[in-house]
Amino acid sequence: MKANQIVLPLEELPKNWYNIAPDLPEQLPPPKEPEGGPSRMEFLGETMIHECLKQEASLDRWIPIPEGIRELYIQAGRPRPLYRARRLENHLGLKKARLYYKREDLSPTGSHKVNTALAQAYFAAEEGKTTLVTETGAGQWGSALSYAARLMGLQCRVFWVRAVYEWKSDRRTFMKMLGATVHASPSKETEVGQQFLRKNPKHQGSLGIAVSEGLEKANLEEDSVYCLGSVLNHVLIQQSIIGLETIEQFKRVDDEPDLIVGCLGGGSNFGGIALPFAGEVLKGKRECSFLAAQSEAAPNLVKGEYRYDFGDVAEKTPLLKMYTLGHRTEMVPIRADGLRYHAAAPLISTLRNQGLVKAVAYPADERLVMEAARIFFQNEGWLIAPESSYAVRAGIDEALKAEKASQEKVICMNISGHGFLDIEAYRDKLNIE
Numbered sequence: 102m103k104a105n106q107i108v109l110p111l112e113e114l115p116k117n118w119y120n121i122a123p124d125l126p127e128q129l130p131p132p133k134e135p136e137g138g139p140s141r142m143e144f145l146g147e148t149m150i151h152e153c154l155k156q157e158a159s160l161d162r163w164i165p166i167p168e169g170i171r172e173l174y175i176q177a178g179r180p181r182p183l184y185r186a187r188r189l190e191n192h193l194g195l196k197k198a199r200l201y202y203k204r205e206d207l208s209p210t211g212s213h214k215v216n217t218a219l220a221q222a223y224f225a226a227e228e229g230k231t232t233l234v235t236e237t238g239a240g241q242w243g244s245a246l247s248y249a250a251r252l253m254g255l256q257c258r259v260f261w262v263r264a265v266y267e268w269k270s271d272r273r274t275f276m277k278m279l280g281a282t283v284h285a286s287p288s289k290e291t292e293v294g295q296q297f298l299r300k301n302p303k304h305q306g307s308l309g310i311a312v313s314e315g316l317e318k319a320n321l322e323e324d325s326v327y328c329l330g331s332v333l334n335h336v337l338i339q340q341s342i343i344g345l346e347t348i349e350q351f352k353r354v355d356d357e358p359d360l361i362v363g364c365l366g367g368g369s370n371f372g373g374i375a376l377p378f379a380g381e382v383l384k385g386k387r388e389c390s391f392l393a394a395q396s397e398a399a400p401n402l403v404k405g406e407y408r409y410d411f412g413d414v415a416e417k418t419p420l421l422k423m424y425t426l427g428h429r430t431e432m433v434p435i436r437a438d439g440l441r442y443h444a445a446a447p448l449i450s451t452l453r454n455q456g457l458v459k460a461v462a463y464p465a466d467e468r469l470v471m472e473a474a475r476i477f478f479q480n481e482g483w484l485i486a487p488e489s490s491y492a493v494r495a496g497i498d499e500a501l502k503a504e505k506a507s508q509e510k511v512i513c514m515n516i517s518g519h520g521f522l523d524i525e526a527y528r529d530k531l532n533i534e
């Protein structure tokens with residue numbers, strides 16, 4: 102029997118997360134205070150989960166995953182399978198290139214975001230907090246945190262970029278069914294939100310504004326903490342579960358990837374799959390390349406500058422060294438809304454700066470990427486998130502290039518989410534009646 106699914110038994114669920122920081126050739130540039138105004142570090146210290154802030158600055162290579170979080174991971178369906186994309190290979194006529202994909206779409210809320218949401222909810226509950234506050238763009242992070250909060254018996258408050266809040270009504274219902282309070286951002290709930298609404302009562306919002314609103318609210322409410330779903334080191338550490346499982350899965354089929362591909366907005370799913378492999382590359386234990394697939398609407402790694410910048414519009418965060426388009430940049434709307442962020446995670450940015458990570462950006466009309474999602478659906482049978490279609494597009498393009506050059510190449514794509522709540526995006530972009 103030719104089984105395309107490569108699974109790990111429950112006992113092999115990793116017991117530690119991986120932190121690449123101590124293995125970097127150069128120390129990661131630390132966060133900085135801006136010149137004027139109140140201390141942003143103190144603000145975050147008061148507003149965020151202490152265990153997460155500890156991980157943020159940690160130089161420990163391995164960070165133990167508490168038993169309670171491993172149980173939550175299993176509840177949420179981990180370990181997740183790796184698939185060999187034989188049907189897609191046949192469709193593309195590949196003889197030399199082999200394609201694999203990691204199944205983060207098999208998630209209760211539809212994406213990889215659950216990996217860090219569960220960890221953050223668990224640590225917040227341990228620290229005696231009662232409410233998790235956050236922002237969301239695509240809605241996947243808000244859904245994941247609503248789910249994690251509910252499993253841990255916590256409240257959840259989500260500030261959701263208004264433009265997306267309005268069209269993703271099914272995802273809104275999803276979060277509300279889990280008991281979350283969901284605000285369209287900018288909202289009247291915060292000073293920052295009110296400022297934007299005064300200037301434009303129909304303001305469509307942005308991720309940067311939603312972050313600012315969430316931070317303000319979490320800081321004002323006793324027993325609330327602010328949770329971020331991407332960019333920061335602790336998020337990428339908690340997402341390393343993806344790559345750690347994938348390394349073991351490749352061993353089971355006696356194969357090795359030459360190229361890891363993932364879509365990238367802030368960098369959490371890409372970092373999750375890539376960093377455990379990148380750590381082995383840096384130690385000389387394997388050879389592998391890394392490609393981040395982006396939108397031309399937010400090509401932070403492709404066109405951004407490597408410099409210190411804020412993580413949000415209201416400048417409440419410390420300055421982080423990142424490839425950035427500028428924290429006030431307006432970005433055109435796209436259906437893969439999760440890819441619309443102005444900067445890439447500091448850990449990914451440093452690897453890009455050192456030449457280990459490469460990036461490609463696809464046109465903002467999204468025709469090419471949505472077509473890749475259709476090909477994937479028709480051949481592999483799984484409907485993926487619009488964001489993940491960027492990874493599949495890049496994976497297919499790289500496989501075809503290798504084939505043309507008669508080069509043997511093993512490519513692993515990360516499927517960051519499913520598309521069951523994104524049918525409208527496909528209907529629109531693929532002109533389906």
Ligand SMILES: Cc1ncc(COP(=O)(O)O)c(C=O)c1O
Nearest residue numbers: 241331366367368369370439518
């Ligand atoms: C399904 C999916 N993939 C990818 C992303 C991009 O985020 P990140 O770069 O942090 O993985 C998002 C963000 O919302 C998402 O929902």
